[in-house]
Amino acid sequence: MTDNIEKPQQITFDVTDRCQLRCITCSKWKTVASDVISKELTTEEWKKVMLDLRNWLGEGMWFCFSGGEPFLRQDIFELADYAHSIGFKVASMTNAFSIQHLYEKIIDSPIESLNISLNAINNPTVHDFSRGREGSYEKVIDAIMTLKKLKEEKGKSLGINIATIVFPENVEEVIPLVEFVTKNKINGIMFQLLDDKESFHGYNYQKGCNTMGYRMPKELRTQYSNMSKRMIEVVDRLTEMKQAGHSIYNSYEQLHAMKIFFDNPDDILKEIKCDVGSTNYAIDPYGDVRLCFNMYPVGNIKENTPEEIWNSTKSQTCRMMTKTCKMYCRMLNCNFKGNFANFNKSFIHRLKNKALKVLSGNP
Ligand SMILES: C[S@@+](CC[C@H](N)C(=O)[O-])C[C@H]1O[C@@H](n2cnc3c(N)ncnc32)[C@H](O)[C@@H]1O
Ligand code: SF4
Ligand code: SF4
Numbered sequence: 242m243t244d245n246i247e248k249p250q251q252i253t254f255d256v257t258d259r260c261q262l263r264c265i266t267c268s269k270w271k272t273v274a275s276d277v278i279s280k281e282l283t284t285e286e287w288k289k290v291m292l293d294l295r296n297w298l299g300e301g302m303w304f305c306f307s308g309g310e311p312f313l314r315q316d317i318f319e320l321a322d323y324a325h326s327i328g329f330k331v332a333s334m335t336n337a338f339s340i341q342h343l344y345e346k347i348i349d350s351p352i353e354s355l356n357i358s359l360n361a362i363n364n365p366t367v368h369d370f371s372r373g374r375e376g377s378y379e380k381v382i383d384a385i386m387t388l389k390k391l392k393e394e395k396g397k398s399l400g401i402n403i404a405t406i407v408f409p410e411n412v413e414e415v416i417p418l419v420e421f422v423t424k425n426k427i428n429g430i431m432f433q434l435l436d437d438k439e440s441f442h443g444y445n446y447q448k449g450c451n452t453m454g455y456r457m458p459k460e461l462r463t464q465y466s467n468m469s470k471r472m473i474e475v476v477d478r479l480t481e482m483k484q485a486g487h488s489i490y491n492s493y494e495q496l497h498a499m500k501i502f503f504d505n506p507d508d509i510l511k512e513i514k515c516d517v518g519s520t521n522y523a524i525d526p527y528g529d530v531r532l533c534f535n536m537y538p539v540g541n542i543k544e545n546t547p548e549e550i551w552n553s554t555k556s557q558t559c560r561m562m563t564k565t566c567k568m569y570c571r572m573l574n575c576n577f578k579g580n581f582a583n584f585n586k587s588f589i590h591r592l593k594n595k596a597l598k599v600l601s602g603n604p
Contacts (some may be wrong), residue, residue, distance in 0.1 A: 246560070249522035249551060251575060252294065252304035256317070257281060257526050258443035260310045262336050263373025266406060266435060269309055270373075272443035280445065281526040282542075284316040288323050290524060290542045297548045300328030305356075307334040309443075309526070312343060318350050325351030332356065334404065337384035338377055344384070347399070348391045354400040356431070357385055361414040362421045370410065385427065400428045402490070408435040409468040415475050419487050429488035432479070434499060434572045437461055440535055444525040449535035455568045457506070469503040476500050495577040502572055515571035518560035522551065532559050535568065 258272040282290070294302070304324070311317055311333055321331050332354035340347065347355065358381070361367035365378035372378075385401060392399045405411075405418055415432065422430045437458065442449045476499045483489040483496070491499075502509045518532045525531065529538035530550050539559050540550030550556060570576075 246519055246551070246557075248298055250520045251522065252302065253307050253521070253523040253575075254287070254290075254304060254320075255307050255309065255444070255523060255525045256287070256311050256314050256320070257309040258445055259313050260308065260336070261313070261338055261374075262310070262377065265371055265373055266408065266438050267441040268438050268447060269441055269443045271447075272309070272445055277443075277445045277526065281314075282528050284319055286528065286543065287316075287320050290528075290547065291320075291324050291329065292327060293542075294547050295327045295329060297546070301330065302328075303330045303332055303354075305332040305334060305354075310336055310338070312340050318346055321350050321352050330354075334358065335384075336372065336377070337381045338372075338374070340384055341380065344387055344391055347388065348395055348397050352399065354402060354428075355388070356402045356404045357381060358404045358406075359385070359418070360405055360408075361411050362418050363414060364411075367411050367414060371406070371408065386425070389425070389427065402428050403430040404433065405430060406433050406435050407468070407472065409464050412468050412471050412475060416478055416482070419479065419482055419489060423487050427488075429490045431490040431574060433574050434502065435461075435464065436570045436573055437568075440568075440570050440573075442534075444527065444529065448537075450568065450570075452533075452535050452562070452566050452568055455566075457569060462506070465503070465506055472503045473500055476503070491574075492577055495572075495574075498572060498577075502569075506569055509569065509572060510567055513571050513576070515563050515566055515568075515576055517571075517576055518556075518563035521575055522547070532556060533563050533566070535570065536562060 258269050258277055259274045260270045260272070263270050306317065312335055324331050331352050333352050334356045335358070337357045359368060360371045361378070368378040368381070369375050385403070388399065388401055392401070403418065403422060405415070407415060419430060421427070437450055439447070439450045476496050479489055479491070480493065480496050483493070498509060498513055501512055521532050523531050523534060524542060528542045530540050530542060530547070531538055536559055539555040540553055542550070545553070
């Protein structure tokens with residue numbers, strides 16, 4: 242049973258649920274390392290998935306390593322090397338907490354786009370509070386600045402991007418973060434709306450939110466209403482800054498959706514359809530594949546090829562469910578163009594435009 246669905250456009254490898262931080266927004270850190278480590282896909286199993294995906298989707302596709310904290314996997318560079326050798330373009334997310342000894346390796350690796358989570362710039366305690374561990378801020382800033390210096394010294398092109406969630410305590414950090422990115426010539430920044438922390442669950446024992454008849458938790462609704470008035474002003478300012486050339490990766494469409502959302506979260510359910518069912522392909526640490534991270538797996542790559550799973554009856558049913566879903570995680574970046582894996586591409590596109598203007602004498 243197929244309905245001419247296109248091929249996936251956003252591929253994520255959640256290579257581990259393990260994490261050393263304790264973010265207040267996320268539940269993945271509840272994963273106990275010793276419970277899961279032997280269940281995770283092996284290096285060879287990941288390589289096989291990559292090859293199958295490449296044979297199906299062709300060369301030049303982006304994918305993103307995420308998790309959990311992907312750099313906790315000892316074989317992360319081997320996986321990146323392999324992906325590159327068969328024609329993939331590699332991005333990765335990181336909390337930058339334990340990568341200090343890996344800076345050189347990251348710069349020399351084929352990872353083209355590194356997306357570093359940072360939730361505040363002026364107030365380190367806000368970042369540390371959100372990440373649940375003191376000293377996180379210092380390490381993230383060190384990672385951003387040192388990687389940037391190293392890449393310049395070595396003439397490498399690694400895209401260094403910042404990923405920020407917006408929540409009540411960091412609303413006043415949003416504009417300073419953009420200014421920091423521009424002042425320090427960081428490639429760009431992408432904002433993500435705070436979502437239910439159960440959406441960000443470890444796949445070993447948690448199922449995520451119940452999408453059927455979902456009710457937004459009272460605490461989350463209060464958080465949104467506490468920040469809504471100021472966020473509408475901040476989003477207007479972000480739109481102006483983007484128009485003025487600041488490197489904000491969220492599309493105008495997504496910024497507009499944020500305004501609708503902050504005006505009344507329920508309106509967004511009518512305005513925006515969630516498209517993850519026809520674009521997203523996320524493989525969890527144990528090989529289970531999901532189109533939507535809150536819904537059931539549509540298959541496991543140890544049992545079927547990625548293409549068989551994409552075209553399976555389970556996937557078709559899941560796609561139908563995504564179309565009637567009433568959850569607010571449709572506001573997350575995975576449902577909008579300009580996603581993390583595309584960071585570098587859009588940056589290069591803008592650079593090309595700039596260069597063309599200069600060449601035409603019209604900078
Ligand atoms: C789940 S983490 C995995 C990668 C890595 N551990 C990190 O934190 O960058 C991916 C992204 O999700 C964000 N995130 C965590 N909890 C969230 C929530 N409740 N709503 C929206 N984004 C969230 C994180 O800040 C991070 O940028
Ligand atoms: S958001 Fe990232 S760093 Fe924070 S607990 Fe979740 S996986 Fe770990
Ligand atoms: S809104 Fe989209 S991502 Fe969120 S649960 Fe529904 S289908 Fe999944």
